[in-house]
Amino acid sequence: MKFLKKTLAYILPAMMILGGTTACSDFIDIDPENKVPEQSVDFTNKSNMYQPVIGVYSKVRTSGMHWANALIMFTRDGDVWSGRTDDQGGAVDFGRHFNYTNSFWALNNVWVTFYEIIRIANSALVSLDGYAQYLTPGSSDYETYEAYCGEVRTLRAWAYYQLVTNFGPIVIYRDNLQTDFRRSNVNAVYDYMLEEDLNYAMDKLPRMRPNQMAHQGAVTAYTAEMLAAKIYLLKEDYAKVETLTDDIINNGGFSLYPDYYNLFKIPGKLCDESLLECQVTDFGNGSGEYIGVDQWFNFQGATLKDPATGTSIAGWNFIGYEPKFVAWADARGETVRAETSFLRAGQLTREGWEVGAASGTSTDCWNGKGYLPYNQMTEGRTEYGANNNVRIFRYSEVLLMNSEAKIRLGKDGDSGYNLVRARAEMPTKTGVTLEDVLDERRMELCSEWCTRYVDLVRTGKAATELGPKGWTVDKTYWPIPSNQLDDLPDLKLDPID
Structure with missing residues (x-):
């Protein structure tokens, strides 16, 4: 399936509502994509207002968790590789040798599936606005509408994060009727994610853990704060990283799940360490x-x-x-x-x-x-x-980001680092250094969402660690998939600010 094509065949499905009138007891249990045209929806029936949000979570599950995404995304950090050369050997070329081929099907799969999440999120916001026209600003129902928009915007920003850390300059797909597909540079994408989505979400979403939400496991203000902190880490704005992670630590009620082994298994589902899981x-x-x-x-x-x-x-x-x-x-x-x-x-x-x-x-x-x-x-x-469940954001990373930010700002970063170490039954330290934190991230977060690769690039260590495998600075990001270049000549233009 190609994406971002300038055809009505792609514009019209994007304008389909993400939910119908079917009630559900759990917001993860249906995939209501493309069920009912917007024109037939009764936007005065506010009991159905969460349905568009359900559609975005569903698209995260069905698109973002495609196995080929992890196959190509998680295997390029020098620690993890695909392990198999008899099938999908192209992933080995990508991740172990940095031999990029822009016709490799999995490369296009990453591009398409995360843009699908953005497309569905855009449509969900249009649908939510349809409900908002019948709500009174300042009322509890209107605040619920704003919170639902915050959930959608957080998930949309997460999809952008996956795209920009893998492809670098990408298209900011502001709405589903857009016809301009020129890419924006990396910093412009970071700023868009923060200003358009995450600042709103941090302000409008409940300040609680996902496992405390009425729709249990839904993203919260703290999820948005963690994603914003990850972006500010890339922007090297360590004061913002410290402020955001301090807020999560001091006010969120999060804690490390005591049993690391079961953290990733059924007992650890939606525990107090979770900031985002695909359910x-x-x-x-x-x-x-x-x-x-x-x-x-x-x-x-x-x-x-x-x-x-x-x-x-x-x-x-x-x-x-x-x-x-x-x-x-x-x-x-x-x-x-x-x-x-x-x-x-x-x-x-x-x-x-x-x-x-x-x-x-x-x-x-x-x-x-x-x-x-x-x-x-x-x-x-x-x-x-x-x-x-698929674990995406964990509190241990918040603690390690906080330690890193404090160290970079000339402060004591021992606390968060040592909490993570103690849970792993590793000796605690005093006078923790930046290298200590980066090594801790390497072990704690191995095989989780390209964390190690992003760390190597942002700290300037990629040349030393990955250079012997064929990595160079111009291979920081993947090329645009050939399928997309064939359909959208705008992608060949230089990125804009």
């Missing part, structure tokens, strides 16, 4: 309706087998760790995070499942953060990771 549910049933993330978990996992029963869970073996990184973690004395993050061939998990070697793969260690023990699955569900 999944099987409704507690072993068969029938399932709202999931397609192949997100099983594509990256190893094949596991219960020696006692012969039962197996088959992953695709696509997300592996480089031996050098595993050795680095072991030399640091990592235990808790090593057990959680690494599935090593031939070893047994805590539950007694054997990690199997895989044919056609060149790694012997896979990402354990996607592993879900069989005994945590709903009986009858056997697909790898079934019924688990």
Whole structure:
């Protein structure tokens, strides 16, 4: 599917409402995209006002969590690679050798799927404005409308963040009738995300944890603050990073989940550490309706087998760790995070499942953060990771951003750093340095949303760490996919401020 084409075939679906009149008990349980034309919606019925917001969450789940996005996005930091050369070998060229081919299908997939989220978010805001015309400014209903707009804007900004950190200068797609597709430079995109979306969201959304929201797990003002802090980190505005993360720490009521191993499993779903998760549910049933993330978990996992029963869970073996990184973690004395993050061939998990070697793969260690023990699955569900949420933003990163900002500003950054270390059963330190924090981010956030790669680029370390693999400054960002260049000549123009 191509995107951003100047045709009515793409403009008209974008003007479809994201929700109909169907009620739902859980805001993750339907995908109402393109169901009912806007003209047929009764905007006076405010009980349906959340339906457009549901559509955006649904699009995050169905598009943002496409397995190919992680395949190409997560495997270019020198620590993680696709591990397989027999299938989708283009990902190895991208992530391990920085040999970019703009016709590679997964490259276009990243572009399309995140712009789909933006397109649906744009349409949701139009729909919400339809309800707002029947509301009284200042009323509780109007404040609810503003909060719903804040949720949509936060998710839209998150999609822009994925695009700009991967592609650099991109199109700011302000509305779905837009016909100008010239790209904007990176700083202009950062400013747009902050000024258009996140400042609004921080002001209008409830100041609570996602697990406290009426629609449990929905984004909050603190989610928007965390994303804004990540942007200011890229802009090197460390005072803003400190202010935002201080607010989350001092007022958000967040805490580190005490059990790192189960943080990424069913017990850790929507815990007090979560600032953003993509939610999944099987409704507690072993068969029938399932709202999931397609192949997100099983594509990256190893094949596991219960020696006692012969039962197996088959992953695709696509997300592996480089031996050098595993050795680095072991030399640091990592235990808790090593057990959680690494599935090593031939070893047994805590539950007694054997990690199997895989044919056609060149790694012997896979990402354990996607592993879900069989005994945590709903009986009858056997697909790898079934019924688990995808973790996107965690409080541990807030603490580490806060420590980094304070150190860069000449202050004491020990506190947040040591909270993260203590949970991992690692020794605490005094006089924590910037290098300490960056190393902690490397281990704590491994295999999570390109964090390590972005850190290497923003700190100027990419040339040293990735240069021997073929990385150069002009390969900081991916090229625009050939499919898009063929359809939109504007993309070939120099970016604007």
